[in-house]
Amino acid sequence: MSKPFALHPRLAADCHVLGRWPEGVLLLHRNASLPWLILVPECDAEQLIELPTEARHAVTERWHALAAWVGRHFSCDRVNLGAIGNLVPQLHLHAVGRRRDDPAWPGVAWGFSLPDASWTQAELETLTAELRKALALQA
Amino acid sequence: MSKPFALHPRLAADCHVLGRWPEGVLLLHRNASLPWLILVPECDAEQLIELPTEARHAVTERWHALAAWVGRHFSCDRVNLGAIGNLVPQLHLHAVGRRRDDPAWPGVAWGFSLPDASWTQAELETLTAELRKALALQA
Numbered sequence: 001m002s003k004p005f006a007l008h009p010r011l012a013a014d015c016h017v018l019g020r021w022p023e024g025v026l027l028l029h030r031n032a033s034l035p036w037l038i039l040v041p042e043c044d045a046e047q048l049i050e051l052p053t054e055a056r057h058a059v060t061e062r063w064h065a066l067a068a069w070v071g072r073h074f075s076c077d078r079v080n081l082g083a084i085g086n087l088v089p090q091l092h093l094h095a096v097g098r099r100r101d102d103p104a105w106p107g108v109a110w111g112f113s114l115p116d117a118s119w120t121q122a123e124l125e126t127l128t129a130e131l132r133k134a135l136a137l138q139a
Numbered sequence: 140m141s142k143p144f145a146l147h148p149r150l151a152a153d154c155h156v157l158g159r160w161p162e163g164v165l166l167l168h169r170n171a172s173l174p175w176l177i178l179v180p181e182c183d184a185e186q187l188i189e190l191p192t193e194a195r196h197a198v199t200e201r202w203h204a205l206a207a208w209v210g211r212h213f214s215c216d217r218v219n220l221g222a223i224g225n226l227v228p229q230l231h232l233h234a235v236g237r238r239r240d241d242p243a244w245p246g247v248a249w250g251f252s253l254p255d256a257s258w259t260q261a262e263l264e265t266l267t268a269e270l271r272k273a274l275a276l277q278a
Binding site for chain 1: 188203206207244
């Protein structure tokens with residue numbers, strides 16, 4: 001039997017919860033220096049490559065669709081995809097929109113000390129509404 | 140028409156070429172501190188999410204199978220997956236085997252200054268032979 005799903009405390013502390021899909025919970029990193037989205041599949045596996053094939057495909061499709069949307073929506077030069085999990089063992093998949101004028105460019109965002117910046121409540125509501133419309137994100 | 144495929148000079152300088160699959164060329168980072176494998180699809184797209192669906196699926200499957208093998212073969216605690224391309228625009232997909240006792244742990248390998256370490260010719264030949272056997276890597 002699986003344990004009830006709960007976000008890892010570090011993800012819960014670092015991120016806003018924007019909604020969910022069948023493939024996982026969608027988080028937004030609280031630091032607004034970058035459009036940093038994180039998909040957290042509700043499962044016991046700690047690595048994407050450990051998921052059964054069908055679930056791995058479904059999660060990967062959702063992750064890629066999310067990343068493509070981030071790139072379009074925020075006019076990014078790149079969307080960095082990462083499945084890392086060295087610090088937070090719970091499976092989570094990063095889609096980090098990157099621009100040549102962002103504070104971490106050209107380095108990776110992971111481990112970089114981003115300048116303080118917060119999403120406003122209005123920005124969070126707009127972003128959530130856009131994700132519901134474009135990618136059928138659920139509450 | 141596509142241009143003839145050529146490795147980006149930085150990838151060519153930083154890596155050994157171990158072989159190829161229909162989905163791309165397999166590289167091994169020259170720094171032997173970590174088992175750091177890189178798949179380079181022979182295509183014009185710069186991001187995985189830009190590939191046509193069928194090609195994206197095939198490349199993703201190869202990448203995940205490679206990553207799973209790296210994890211098993213090197214008894215890794217994690218395999219870090221990354222599709223970044225901030226410095227090298229040519230599409231390339233990282234599968235970096237990580238252990239809690241490696242010099243970069245728990246940080247990411249990208250941007251980390253790894254201690255000098257080289258693969259021996261014998262290690263390269265053994266690794267290539269094992270990849271041919273396990274994953275049908277081609278010359």
